[in-house]
Amino acid sequence: MQVVVLDGSAAEDEVGQQIRQTLLDRCAVQGYTVQTFTLRSCKIGNCAGDFFCWVRSPGQCMVADDNRTIAAAIVAADVMVYLTPITFGGYSSLLKQAVDHQIQNIAPFFTTLNGETHHKRRYERYPSFLAIGWQATPNPHTEAIFRHLVWRNSLNFYAPTTYCAIVTGMPPESELAVQMDAALTAITRGTTMMVPPLPTLPAGVIQHSPPRNALLLVGSPRMRKSTSYSLGEYLMQHLAARGIATETVLLYPTLNNPLKLQALLAQLDATDLIVLVFPLYIDTLPAPVIRWLELLAAHRRNHQVASNRLVAIGNCGFPEAHHLDNALAICAEFAHTAGFTWQGGLALGGGEMVHGEPLATMDGRVMAIRLALTMAAEALAQGQPIPLLAQRRMRQRAIPVWLYRLMGSIGWRTQARRWGMQRQLYRRPYRTK
Known part of the structure; x- marks a missing residue:
């Protein structure tokens, strides 16, 4: 099994280093082939939000940095792993910088998934998705947000299997090994992730004097x-x-x-x-x-x-x-x-x-x-x-969903026509099989 790991931890994060090493050790025991990207050492620019990876160079970011290598590795992998400290319930900015570029691996057009609008597949297959987050102390609120984000990502990434593991504090190596084994087992056995509820947003009920x-x-x-x-x-x-x-x-x-x-x-x-x-x-x-x-x-x-x-x-x-x-x-x-x-x-x-x-x-x-x-x-x-x-x-929706999707499809084709790419919108530059 081919595993690609995106490590979004900082250099001084000792817990992150321990988790990463334990995960790699357990993968080695299982005989998995692992490709690891230490994101703090990678050259990745911020996503420009121009959607050129959909209409000007379909399936590939216009910026030729490490984001392309990572995108290609994800398409070829059986399992994609995120390693990140839990940051306000989400991913670290280091990890998210790489995640933002994954839109090149999906298509611009809309479809219905889980009863809501998502983008269509670009590739026939996508890897399973394992996210491992860590935090110093237990926090049910941030854990719930993190699990919900992982689940939302799994829909957009068309992950056949998704699992989320959360590590609290600095557990002993033996305990951490058990957690990593459980996560890998869940992924390989196709365990279905339960839909996690998002915690209710706290209401801003404090009355202030008018702002200056x-x-x-x-x-x-x-x-x-x-x-x-x-x-x-x-x-x-x-x-x-x-x-x-x-x-x-x-x-x-x-x-x-x-x-x-x-x-x-x-x-x-x-x-x-x-x-x-x-x-x-x-x-x-x-x-x-x-x-x-x-x-x-x-x-x-x-x-x-x-x-x-x-x-x-x-x-x-x-x-x-x-x-x-x-x-x-x-x-x-x-x-x-x-x-x-x-x-x-x-x-x-x-x-x-x-x-x-x-x-x-x-x-x-x-x-x-x-x-x-x-x-x-x-x-x-x-x-x-x-x-x-x-x-x-x-x-409130200003126009019906079907009309918005139709207008969106026309818009993507119109933009692609400017670059002569209207017939290549589903191009698959990273396909290996």
């Missing part, structure tokens, strides 16, 4: 041309109309600029209300946004900071908004971990309908979106959390 200022953080690589920016700016306009000082920061350019990053962290310390907007990438937040959350949490551990407030707004390309539930749960867990007051989140399905256009100039299709953001702004301006009615309004 608000900062919009745009977590999209498309920056000011993104749907994330359109949603966030509309909310900011309505907060400003209620007397709140607003400002917008694009997150991606700050991550590789230490001076900008430190300035942003200091600015956040003095901000009453922080609004994070982002697109959904492979069932959760994009890797750079997770990296930013990691840095912000570390900063707040080392500084005495008042409990300011956090709101998150996510959008996805699927018509069903519930695809964003896991990402918002991670945002809420981050808020709890980093000492923010969580004031709720908004989830928008069918985000491509907005496609970066200013909401104020669009037609009636975005009426529910505008209403939801206006309601959210009114509550937030009074120091209250986002109302449930606003959350429900945002989740």
Whole structure:
């Protein structure tokens, strides 16, 4: 059996090193062939969100770095293994950077899976999926989020078998070996993973005084041309109309600029209300946004900071908004971990309908979106959390699912035609058999 391991741990993570070594030892005992990618040593750029791996170079990322080697190894493998510290209930940013590039291994067109919209297969077969996460102490809430994310990924990856193992603390080597054996046995025997429930998001019920200022953080690589920016700016306009000082920061350019990053962290310390907007990438937040959350949490551990407030707004390309539930749960867990007051989140399905256009100039299709953001702004301006009615309004579908899928298919073919690729949209560059 061919096993490919994606190690998303940091160099100083002793628990991660122990888990990895034990897993490799148990694979050797079983006679499995293992290919390991230590992601902190790999050269992988952030996913650009341009979908060129679907329409310009179908099945292959345009960036020729280690992401292509990993994608090819996954297609050839029998089992794909994720190793990661549990980060606010999700994956580490190191692992997620590699995961984001796995969209090249599926096709752009839509299908129905588990009663909801997903992308079609690109390859005839996909590997089984084993995820191993670890955390220092027991935390049922983060464990539930992690298991739910693994299950969501298994649907999009068409994994024939999925298993999730969670290691707590630093167990003895013998105990760890038993856990790894159980995980490998479950994968090889085709054990079906039970659908894990996602924990209920904690309600932001604390009443605050009205915020003096608000900062919009745009977590999209498309920056000011993104749907994330359109949603966030509309909310900011309505907060400003209620007397709140607003400002917008694009997150991606700050991550590789230490001076900008430190300035942003200091600015956040003095901000009453922080609004994070982002697109959904492979069932959760994009890797750079997770990296930013990691840095912000570390900063707040080392500084005495008042409990300011956090709101998150996510959008996805699927018509069903519930695809964003896991990402918002991670945002809420981050808020709890980093000492923010969580004031709720908004989830928008069918985000491509907005496609970066200013909401104020669009037609009636975005009426529910505008209403939801206006309601959210009114509550937030009074120091209250986002109302449930606003959350429900945002989740309303502007057009039927069948029509959204049809328009999506036409859109992908139109984009591919620009590059002469309309007949190669199902190309399989990594097929070996």
